[in-house]
Amino acid sequence: SQVFDKSGNIKQDVEEANSYLEKLDAFDYKFKVGNYFFNKWHFRSLINHYVTLANKGQMKVSFKDLLTLLAGKKLDSYADKITEYFDLMVAQDFLPNSPTMMNAGGRLGQLSACFVLGMEDGMEQIMKSTSDAALIFKSGGGVGINYSDLREEGDIVASTSGVASGPVSFMNIINTVTEVVKQGGKRRGANMGIIEAWHPDVEKFITNKTEPGILENFNVSVGIWEDFWHALVNTSDGNYVLRSPRDKKPVKEINAHQLIDLIALSAWKSAEPGLIFFDQINKYNVFAKARKAPLRATNPCGEQSLYPYESCNLGSINLVNLVKRQADGTYEFDWQRYEETIRKTTRFLDNIIDVNTYPVPEINVASKESRRIGLGVMGVADLLYKLKIPYNSQEGYELQSKLSEALTYYSMEESVALAKSRGEFPLCSKTEYPEGKIPISGYYEKPKSTHSYEWDPLIDKIKKHGIRNVLTTTVAPTGTLSMIADCSNGMEPAFALVFEKRVTVGRFFYTNKILEEALKEAGLYNDEILEKIADNYGSLKGLDEIPQWMQDVFVTAMDIHWADHLMAQGVWQDWIGNAIAKTINMPYDVTVEDVKSAYLLAHEIGLKGMTVYRDGSRHKQVLHMTSEN
Ligand code: UDP
Structure with missing residues (x-):
């Protein structure tokens, strides 16, 4: 379906060219070639023009020639690769994160x-x-901040003989800033606010967001270290000391069980806070040696743990696109592609x-010192549907495990090849890499x-x-990307297979496209069945008509048990260098105890963080099975 052949020449087929252009229209892209900017409309008219000329036999041009003509001068050595990257994006085999x-x-x-x-902890800072x-x-990014170094509410402020207002109040300032600065003019910024469990304001932090309207631009998470697990699991009394960030002196003693109960209750009520397991994040953090500090914060959706001033650009491979159709009509995953x-x-x-172009100079420096990238996947659930393998089955987990291992293995191997030709990342020799350690838990923990x-x-x-890159892989939510590529997001199972949309001119059904194909093949596809599935909360479970x-x-x-959600996250986490953005969905009638059990299981299987979502627990549920507009 591509308009260029292998050697980069335009294929002289107007129909093919048009379908290519239609796909291109999904993007709002701009190029800078030489000193010129050109956008999709320039590109569309140029391709049309050259296809017409080519069809008349008046011109044979390659994509590279086209760009060169436009730029009016010779392109640099990246030009050969432009076609390759461009075609990957247009075919929707891969998309870089929205800001790119x-x-x-x-x-x-x-x-x-x-x-x-x-x-x-200082006003200027x-x-x-x-x-x-x-x-x-x-500029379009999301920010994570750990507020644990700010002194607790009511502590002294020496210079003014006053009292400190505490981390929660400072989060409100950034919340307001977020409200007024729209991301790249397109969307609202996302924040992650973190407090570690030992901070004296931790309880206030946990309960602060249970009411609507508070810190609406924040995701909040409690950061947990080994000392907390020790108090929770290994001590009989569960005593746990909260300390002042200023001098680390004990402020009060609480009970670790009561604290985890409070977290679980709040998450049960309102899906927040999430938990971040800093002990797991730092267990194989080979970069800590160079930074002389552990990782203590993540980005807003939790898939990236970063040091202060670090940034990361992400991109996701659309797995459901990488299948081959067999002679018997079934599909096979194309490992080579x-x-x-x-x-x-x-x-x-x-x-x-x-x-x-980095927003502040410090970010330019830190990002280039580690050269962290976040290659991930989307369309995992759609791939499993297409291969007819249940997501939560032995075979499903084995396939997901291999997909995740391959992702990190080949991207690290490619990053070594890049190190050979372009050089290793500047701080590489100061990390634990030269000692033969790698930041991948599966290598150490899986037989x-x-x-x-x-x-x-x-x-x-x-x-x-x-x-070349300190870490290479992650699994992002792909909120926007999966919509552009029309595939299931990240590694999540579909939220609903069919949902009804009501618009002014009537109603229609949005159907998962792999299901649509399967229903048609089985001769079951009609409006009546779609309505039944939509009324069954988008699920096929229990419908007599469905085999x-x-x-x-x-x-x-919602069909998948929360323990299976955790299992799937664990399977991916074993081989992913950074972390996974995933929601542990729970039905409305789970108990607070279930949420607590999920935390313990999550930590046990080595997750780096977790977020639970109990159906119906948010005032504004972003995705509804039936939507009206
Ligand atoms: N993000 C953000 N605002 C948003 C959505 C996402 O700042 O409205 C950031 C955030 O750091 C998140 C990351 O982008 O963790 C990746 O999110 P996602 O994969 O959904 O991005 P996209 O599909 O838009 O590239």
Whole structure:
């Protein structure tokens, strides 16, 4: 379906060209070639023009020639790759995160989705972080901040003999800034506010957001370290000491069980706070040695743990696109195309680091010191539907595990190849990489016999050549990307397979496209059945008309038990360098005890963080099974 053939020449087929252009229209893209900007309308008219000329036999041009003509001068060495990356995006095999799609070639030129800022205990530093956050929002990024270093409410302020207002009140300042600065003119900024469990204001922090209208631009999470688990699991009394951030002196003693109960109750009521397991995040953090500090914050959706002033640009491979149709009509996953796509897109994201315009100078420095990238996936559930493998089955987990291992293995291997040609990331020699350590828990914790790839030779190569990117993989929510690519988001099962949409001219059904295909094949596709599925909360479960195999394969987020959600997150987390954005969906009637059990299980299986969502617990539920507009 691409308009260019293998050597980059325009295929002389107007129909093909038009379908390519239609796909292109989904993007709001701009290019900078030489000193010229051009947008999709320029591109559309140019392609039309050249296809017409080519059809008349008056011209044979390659895509590269086209760009060169436009720029009026020779392109640099990246030009050959442009076609490759461009075709991947147009085919929707891969999409970079929204800021790259919205800002590339534009005046802002800020291409990253994720940022973390520090928050030191001093008025000047607080205001500096606030102004940095405003610049990040303006440029389209989301910001995570750990507020634990701010002294607690009521503590002394020596210079004024006054009392401190505490971290929660300072979060309100950034919340207001977020309200007024629209991200890149397109969306509202997202924040992650973190407090560690030992902070004296932790209880206030947990209960603060249970009412609507408070800190609406924030996700909040409690950060947990080994000492808390120790008090919770290993001591008989559960005593846990809260300390002043200023001098680390004990302020009061609480009970670890009561604190986790309070967190679970609040999450049961309002889906917040989330939990961040800093002990798990730092267990294989090979970068800590270079930074001389552990990681203490994540971006808003939790998939990226970053040091202050670090940023990360993400991109996601659409797995459901990478299938081959067999002679018997079934589908098979194309592992070779997956490997090629991983290699190309690792390079793509590494390039982004250099063409990126960073919102403040400190971010430019920190991001280039680690060259962190976040290659991830989307369309996981759709892929499993297409392969007719239940998401929450042994086979489903095994496939997801291999997909995740391959992602990190090939992207790290490609990053080593980049280190050979372009150099390792500047702080590489100061990390634990030269000692042969890698930041991948699966390598250490999963039995070698279960590994699908040979990690030891890769580790030897890293020792010899270094690696170009401190970490390469993540699984993002892909909120916008999955809508553009029309696939299931990130690694989540579909929320509803069919939902009804009512508009002024009538009503229609949105149907998952893989299900639509399967229903048609089985001769079951009609309005009546779609209505039944929509009325069944978008699920196939229990519908007599639907064959059992289909009910087993096409599972929704609400069909899956919360323990299976955790299991799936764990399967991906084993091999993903950074973390996973995932919601642990629970039905309305779960108990607070269930939420607490989920926390314990999540920590046990090595997750880096978790968010629960009990159906109906949010005042404004973003996705409804039936929507009216
Ligand atoms: N993000 C943000 N505002 C939003 C949505 C996302 O700042 O409205 C940031 C946030 O850091 C999040 C990251 O972008 O963790 C990735 O989110 P997602 O994968 O949904 O982004 P997209 O699909 O738009 O590229």
